Amino acid sequence: MAHTGRVPPTPFAERVLDLVATIPAGRVLTYGDVARHLGSRAPRAVGNALARFGGGVPWWRVVRAGGGLPTGHELAAAERLRAEGVVVRPGPGGPSVDLECYRWVPGRA
DNA sequence: AAGCTGACTCGCT
């Protein structure tokens, strides 16, 4: 087939995937933090990139501001995080993680 | 070319 079958990720999406792929297990980042590390303020674009091309990276390590898991994928993310040893706390509106404890900062293990 | 949507975030009421 002439078509690639897989849509090539955009340069921006590729950057997001690259950064998310560098997140160590047991640590999490927020959409806003990822966007900021890329030099942009588009947390929505980050979520969009993961939604389209996040199938090859640990997208579950990316959470919303406040520790909330990605809308519509809270269960999948919670299960993956738990498998990595992250303590996911169930709460109103969905499971959440302690950013103060699991928020990963480049340079700070 | 223009407009709308989206795995978001922050601020105000």
Added chain:
DNA sequence: GAGCGAGCCAGCT
């Protein structure tokens, strides 16, 4: 404390 609206960037139709 909770809910609502506006703002923002990037990608897609």
